[in-house]
Amino acid sequence: xxxxxxxxxxxxxxxxxxxxxxxxxxxxxxxxxxxxxxxxxxxxxxxxxxxxxxxxxxxxxxxxxxxxxxxxxxxxxxxxxxxxxxxxxxxxxxxxxxxxxxxxxxxxxxxxxxxxxxxxxxxxxxxxxxxxxxxxxxxxxxxxx
Numbered sequence: 001x002x003x004x005x006x007x008x009x010x011x012x013x014x015x016x017x018x019x020x021x022x023x024x025x026x027x028x029x030x031x032x033x034x035x036x037x038x039x040x041x042x043x044x045x046x047x048x049x050x051x052x053x054x055x056x057x058x059x060x061x062x063x064x065x066x067x068x069x070x071x072x073x074x075x076x077x078x079x080x081x082x083x084x085x086x087x088x089x090x091x092x093x094x095x096x097x098x099x100x101x102x103x104x105x106x107x108x109x110x111x112x113x114x115x116x117x118x119x120x121x122x123x124x125x126x127x128x129x130x131x132x133x134x135x136x137x138x139x140x141x142x143x144x145x
Contacts, residue, residue: 026139031132031133039123059084060096061088062132083101083102084103
């Protein structure tokens with residue numbers, strides 16, 4: 001598998017109210033149009049450079065334009081390719097939130113990145129028609145004192 005850079009489709013983050021510990025909170029949105037940039041099942045698509053000292057609290061995948069029903073997408077990082085979203089079909093226009101190991105369990109409130117990492121999308125098959133958005137709710141922890 002090759003790593004392919006899809007980072008060009010991110011938007012300026014939307015700031016959310018500061019957290020109780022003074023952390024900066026934001027919502028980042030990535031839109032990927034597979035009719036413009038086809039996805040291949042043999043690649044991992046790098047979507048976002050996750051900054052160090054970031055907690056990802058929630059990830060959602062919204063399919064805006066459907067693909068074939070059997071085709072799926074996973075969203076994760078270089079430790080777990082479906083840590084945020086597990087194999088969601090592209091065949092239905094829908095919104096899926098927090099199905100991966102990092103964010104789905106009641107005891108799991110997200111994932112802390114102490115060092116910079118990469119968020120990625122992995123398709124199960126060639127995806128050439130779907131259009132989707134990835135919503136990431138995250139907090140940037142203040143520098144250690």
